[in-house]
Amino acid sequence: MIRSMFLLTFSGLLLYSCTEKKEIKKLDKALEVNERISYNESYRPQYHFSPTEKWMNDPNGLVYHKGVYHLFYQHYPEDIVWGPMHWGHAISNDLISWGHKPIALYPDKHGLIFSGSAVVDKKNSSGFGSLENPPMVAIFTYHLMEGEKAGRTDFQTQGIAYSLDNGNTWKKYENNPVIGNPGIKDFRDPKVFWHEESNQWIMALVAGDHVKFYNSENLKEWNYLSDFGKGKGAHGGVWECPDLFTLKSENSDDEKWVLLVSINPGAPNGGSGTQYFIGDFDGKTFRVEHDDVKWLDYGMDNYAGITYNNEPNNDRVFIGWMSNWNYARNTPTEVWRSAMTLPRKLTLTKEGSDYYVKGNPIEAIGQLIEKSEDNEIMRVANESKWILEKDFLNESKISFTADSLHHIEIQLTNNSNDALLLGIDPEKNVAYIDRTKCGKTGFEKSFAAARHVMPLKIRDSEISIEIYLDRSSVEFFINNGRYVMTNQIFPNEPLTSISVSGDQKQGIRNFKIEQIKSIWNEK
Numbered sequence: 259m260i261r262s263m264f265l266l267t268f269s270g271l272l273l274y275s276c277t278e279k280k281e282i283k284k285l286d287k288a289l290e291v292n293e294r295i296s297y298n299e300s301y302r303p304q305y306h307f308s309p310t311e312k313w314m315n316d317p318n319g320l321v322y323h324k325g326v327y328h329l330f331y332q333h334y335p336e337d338i339v340w341g342p343m344h345w346g347h348a349i350s351n352d353l354i355s356w357g358h359k360p361i362a363l364y365p366d367k368h369g370l371i372f373s374g375s376a377v378v379d380k381k382n383s384s385g386f387g388s389l390e391n392p393p394m395v396a397i398f399t400y401h402l403m404e405g406e407k408a409g410r411t412d413f414q415t416q417g418i419a420y421s422l423d424n425g426n427t428w429k430k431y432e433n434n435p436v437i438g439n440p441g442i443k444d445f446r447d448p449k450v451f452w453h454e455e456s457n458q459w460i461m462a463l464v465a466g467d468h469v470k471f472y473n474s475e476n477l478k479e480w481n482y483l484s485d486f487g488k489g490k491g492a493h494g495g496v497w498e499c500p501d502l503f504t505l506k507s508e509n510s511d512d513e514k515w516v517l518l519v520s521i522n523p524g525a526p527n528g529g530s531g532t533q534y535f536i537g538d539f540d541g542k543t544f545r546v547e548h549d550d551v552k553w554l555d556y557g558m559d560n561y562a563g564i565t566y567n568n569e570p571n572n573d574r575v576f577i578g579w580m581s582n583w584n585y586a587r588n589t590p591t592e593v594w595r596s597a598m599t600l601p602r603k604l605t606l607t608k609e610g611s612d613y614y615v616k617g618n619p620i621e622a623i624g625q626l627i628e629k630s631e632d633n634e635i636m637r638v639a640n641e642s643k644w645i646l647e648k649d650f651l652n653e654s655k656i657s658f659t660a661d662s663l664h665h666i667e668i669q670l671t672n673n674s675n676d677a678l679l680l681g682i683d684p685e686k687n688v689a690y691i692d693r694t695k696c697g698k699t700g701f702e703k704s705f706a707a708a709r710h711v712m713p714l715k716i717r718d719s720e721i722s723i724e725i726y727l728d729r730s731s732v733e734f735f736i737n738n739g740r741y742v743m744t745n746q747i748f749p750n751e752p753l754t755s756i757s758v759s760g761d762q763k764q765g766i767r768n769f770k771i772e773q774i775k776s777i778w779n780e781k
């Protein structure tokens with residue numbers, strides 16, 4: 259059953275391939291693995307990407323090429339804990355349904371394959387392909403375990419690999435590494451993109467407490483350009499997984515450069531998180547325009563996210579790893595570990611003289627919505643509650659509009675008395691998610707040490723709420739992604755009951771609970 263679903267998913271993709279027979283053979287091999295896996299294990303996400311089995315962390319090499327979105331990821335194929343890193347690989351033609359591919363990059367004599375990015379070298383600047391068949395090039399970090407164990411500081415270098423068959427097979431460059439280590443212990447996670455204005459490749463690379471920028475004409479030789487970040491932004495931990503891109507403001511004429519930097523530890527609710535900087539990049543130097551620290555997501559489980567290169571609609575589509583290094587190795591799953599966030603479209607909004615990045619699930623998610631139930635104008639009266647039972651609640655989208663900034667709390671429960679709380683507290687001016695009483699929490703103490711809060715600067719009269727619940731995650735979007743929290747949850751059994759409470763002034767409109775279909779088809 260699963261197999262037929264994969265073939266269906268792939269049949270669309272195969273249209274783009276001229277060597278269909280060869281392709282199908284390869285896919286058959288990849289499918290052998292899938293047939294053993296039900297995708298219905300306890301906590302298995304039903305509409306978020308997770309690896310078939312074993313360990314996954316960061317998304318890598320997000321790139322679109324010839325009708326296919328590629329998702330590579332940090333992967334240890336032998337165990338459900340972090341280990342020698344490979345690049346796992348999956349493909350999609352809509353960012354919704356995913357097909358698994360064989361491992362793309364294996365460790366070699368230069369080291370394990372840590373995080374990085376991928377580009378389509380349209381002008382064949384690298385010479386790896388031709389103008390007729392431009393190469394895909396992956397740029398990643400080599401991590402040499404022997405060097406680390408020996409106490410050296412130069413064990414992380416940057417390497418490249420290329421594919422001439424649309425990402426199916428990869429060949430490492432014979433003169434790797436392309437950037438040697440200047441004696442910096444944390445020196446990794448290259449994000450490369452083509453910079454149109456200066457007609458060159460630009461790389462953002464993290465170096466402990468700052469980002470280094472490089473340029474290149476051919477992806478093989480890199481020149482150092484500048485540093486950014488010492489003394490700027492949050493510095494509670496090491497900087498990881500940078501990304502640099504432009505966003506046009508949705509409500510002004512401006513276009514800004516946005517630099518994402520993940521940081522671990524030091525996130526607002528503990529452990530791993532992603533901050534961003536708004537500013538300007540002139541092909542050489544990044545300059546930030548604000549002093550405050552801005553966070554992409556106030557939940558505990560959105561880390562190391564990057565955006566797609568070569569996105570066909572010119573959208574900025576982001577995927578993050580839905581976990582946190584505080585407890586990533588301890589979460590209660592057995593066959594696989596970790597999932598990705600929903601793909602989110604990033605946009606820029608101006609509030610007064612400040613800019614903020616918004617992140618909203620891509621529209622295509624709508625394809626998965628199965629049934630809809632409207633409850634027009636529900637008014638929550640005087641601290642009273644209303645309750646609904648839904649067997650599909652744990653795989654659903656809950657959405658409504660609240661009239662104004664008043665107290666509201668959504669409580670999701672089950673017969674085991676687990677309770678997940680999401681709310682807005684107007685006195686403290688925060689939104690929150692509380693998973694402290696939601697099932698399994700004891701596997702690591704910081705997982706449910708406290709309620710997670712997110713500061714709000716809401717002046718709008720209306721507040722829109724969208725909540726995406728999957729079997730082991732909750733994503734909370736307020737005001738079209740202006741405020742976002744992403745958390746893993748492990749209830750003892752599926753959440754089936756929802757209650758909403760508020761104060762007498764709170765009005766709720768357009769309340770909906772919609773079932774979200776599984777992308778893994780047969781259960």
Ligand code: FRU
Binds near residue numbers: 343399447499562
């Ligand atoms: C971020 C990270 C990266 C590194 C990778 C190793 O989660 O620590 O900095 O490249 O994971 O798996």
